[in-house]
Amino acid sequence: MPAKSQAQQKAAGAALAAKRGDKKKSELKGASKSMESSMSEKELEDMASTSQKGKPNHVSS
Template sequence: MPATSKAQQKAAGAALAAKRGEIKVSALRGASRQMFESMSEKQLEEFAETKSKDLPEHKTKH
């Protein structure tokens, strides 16, 4: 499942870095912390590697 915004992609990247031990889990806040706790490394990879060219900065609410 691809990311739907650049903000979501960045949060997934931070959570993925924490899963891999590249940053401390305590450094995560908000969405990245929730993603770290609820998603697998494979799911986070899919979100983080989404091409950001056509993504909005933030997801719009409907």
């Protein structure tokens, strides 16, 4: 599932780094913290690899 905003793509990248052990899980905040625990590595890869071009910074609900 591709990211819908730049913020979501960045959060997925941070969560993926923590899941792989490149970043400490204690450094995660907000959405990236919940993404790390609730999503698989494959799902995070798909979301983090989404291009930011043309995406809004944030998407309101």
